[in-house]
Amino acid sequence: MQPNVVSLSESDSVQDPTDFPPSSIAPGLRDLDDSLRCPICRELYTAPVTLSCGHCYCSLCIRNSLSSKAECPICRQNASEVHIRKNPAMESVVKSWASGRDFILGLLKPQEDHRTSPSVDSQGKASNTQPDSPSKKRKRTTDDTLTSAAGERKLTPGISKAQVQCPMCNQTVPERTINQHLDSGCQSYLSEASSSGTRGQQKEQWSKVFGNSGITHRNKDKGKAKEKEKEKDGDPDGLSDVDPLPKVSYNVLKDKLIQEYLTEHGLPTNGGRDACIARHQKWVMLFNANLDRSPANRQSLDQLKRELKKWEEAQQTRKHSVTDVVAYQKEHKSEFERLKEEARRRIPDKTSNSAAASGIIVIDDDE
Amino acid sequence: MAVSTRRLQKELVEIQKQGTPVGITLLSADDFQTWLFTVQVLGDTIYSGELFALKFRFDGQYPIQPPAVQFVVDEKYQAPVHPHVYSNGHICASILGNEWSPVLSVIAVCVTIQSMLASCKKKERPPDNERYVKHAPENPKKTQFVYHDDTV
Numbered sequence: 001m002q003p004n005v006v007s008l009s010e011s012d013s014v015q016d017p018t019d020f021p022p023s024s025i026a027p028g029l030r031d032l033d034d035s036l037r038c039p040i041c042r043e044l045y046t047a048p049v050t051l052s053c054g055h056c057y058c059s060l061c062i063r064n065s066l067s068s069k070a071e072c073p074i075c076r077q078n079a080s081e082v083h084i085r086k087n088p089a090m091e092s093v094v095k096s097w098a099s100g101r102d103f104i105l106g107l108l109k110p111q112e113d114h115r116t117s118p119s120v121d122s123q124g125k126a127s128n129t130q131p132d133s134p135s136k137k138r139k140r141t142t143d144d145t146l147t148s149a150a151g152e153r154k155l156t157p158g159i160s161k162a163q164v165q166c167p168m169c170n171q172t173v174p175e176r177t178i179n180q181h182l183d184s185g186c187q188s189y190l191s192e193a194s195s196s197g198t199r200g201q202q203k204e205q206w207s208k209v210f211g212n213s214g215i216t217h218r219n220k221d222k223g224k225a226k227e228k229e230k231e232k233d234g235d236p237d238g239l240s241d242v243d244p245l246p247k248v249s250y251n252v253l254k255d256k257l258i259q260e261y262l263t264e265h266g267l268p269t270n271g272g273r274d275a276c277i278a279r280h281q282k283w284v285m286l287f288n289a290n291l292d293r294s295p296a297n298r299q300s301l302d303q304l305k306r307e308l309k310k311w312e313e314a315q316q317t318r319k320h321s322v323t324d325v326v327a328y329q330k331e332h333k334s335e336f337e338r339l340k341e342e343a344r345r346r347i348p349d350k351t352s353n354s355a356a357a358s359g360i361i362v363i364d365d366d367e
Numbered sequence: 368m369a370v371s372t373r374r375l376q377k378e379l380v381e382i383q384k385q386g387t388p389v390g391i392t393l394l395s396a397d398d399f400q401t402w403l404f405t406v407q408v409l410g411d412t413i414y415s416g417e418l419f420a421l422k423f424r425f426d427g428q429y430p431i432q433p434p435a436v437q438f439v440v441d442e443k444y445q446a447p448v449h450p451h452v453y454s455n456g457h458i459c460a461s462i463l464g465n466e467w468s469p470v471l472s473v474i475a476v477c478v479t480i481q482s483m484l485a486s487c488k489k490k491e492r493p494p495d496n497e498r499y500v501k502h503a504p505e506n507p508k509k510t511q512f513v514y515h516d517d518t519v
Contacts, residue, residue, distance in 0.1 A: 061370075074468070
């Protein structure tokens with residue numbers, strides 16, 4: 001049986017230890033690539049840190065994980081943010097590996113070509129004209145292409161041929177620019193229709209942030225000359241001598257104070273209390289994770305803000321995934337009917353079942 | 368790009384290149400929201416010859432939060448009769464709840480559930496099956512299970 005699988009065209013850009021041949025052909029390389037990857041995101045480590053048990057993660061990944069459960073994901077030993085220690089040795093290993101990885105893959109390619117088809121893509125990426133790049137060593141290449149085409153069509157229901165839904169950010173993008181859009185990290189080539197309403201407002205708020213931020217820093221840094229100098233060092237925001245941001249107990253804070261915290265970092269204060277808290281929490285996480293990089297590799301505050309903006313937008317697309325309510329109701333009519341029918345049937349015997357279910361609590365949570 | 372999507376892409380690539388463990392096959396992965404697998408319990412067990420389907424649903428919190436996992440119950444598939452599996456397909460397993468760890472993967476969950484079935488000695492439904500199924504939420508993640516039995 002041939003499974004339906006999401007289009008691989010975007011997966012081709014995914015780097016993965018299996019890009020390397022098994023140890024029978026290239027001993028150690030696949031394992032090496034695997035051990036330089038964070039077990040949470042499976043990417044090469046970004047700002048690697050270790051916990052007191054010695055297990056290593058990306059700073060941002062483990063901060064995320066610890067915020068939902070205070071233990072090491074691998075050995076389950078109790079852990080918290082105070083146990084996080086930078087691992088600069090790992091960082092430099094990963095940096096070297098990342099720069100040598102494609103080169104090594106290139107060296108390995110001639111070997112593989114004997115066993116698969118010719119035509120080599122030096123980047124290890126399959127382009128549209130070369131759907132079955134040998135570097136990927138795909139089995140059943142033709143079948144994959146067929147099913148993936150079908151999968152792609154499924155992913156974009158109700159959108160005319162000229163417009164496609166980006167598989168990454170779910171925004172509508174003109175079909176002919178989808179590749180450029182993906183290459184830009186979902187930043188550009190959006191079709192105009194996708195930004196409207198509250199989204200537009202949001203954008204305005206954020207655009208202010210990016211318009212202003214430069215000025216705020218300039219004020220802080222007392223003069224452009226100094227800033228230029230710092231930029232040369234790859235440290236435009238003077239982050240090398242900055243302390244991590246402390247955790248905030250939002251519960252005891254008034255809305256006003258939370259907004260002040262945001263303003264302090266030049267962040268927008270729109271949205272309700274919850275939105276502000278979430279934004280500040282994420283900001284603290286991004287900021288502190290950035291400090292776990294060695295100074296030369298740090299991102300600028302603007303980049304972090306962009307990161308935060310991207311995160312916030314992703315949250316929104318998830319929340320407002322139902323755009324056309326009427327169509328949604330029509331599409332799920334049978335399901336609604338079934339639920340109504342079930343609910344009606346339950347009413348009469350409610351009394352007989354009032355005893356609490358032992359061992360099980362049903363959470364009433366309307367996400 | 369969302370971390371959850373990237374992570375799922377990588378898992379999918381790995382499944383396609385390295386295959387799935389014995390007894391587990393990928394049925395469909397049309398998008399990064401829902402994946403289906405078939406699970407078969409191998410060897411001499413009380414489920415020999417039976418084929419089950421597992422449905423995974425992911426949200427943007429994956430892998431920090433666990434996926435919603437349940438057995439498919441439709442014309443083609445039934446939920447296995449097991450003391451931790453309700454007849455609506457919901458599974459009471461700690462790794463899908465408070466024992467979840469972000470280093471686990473879709474395949475790791477499949478294997479755990481496969482071995483949960485393999486170690487079962489007696490086919491029976493959970494004692495509170497009827498009551499639970501009547502009031503169960505659509506998404507098993509909204510149920511807070513109490514894990515009390517670690518023998519099977």
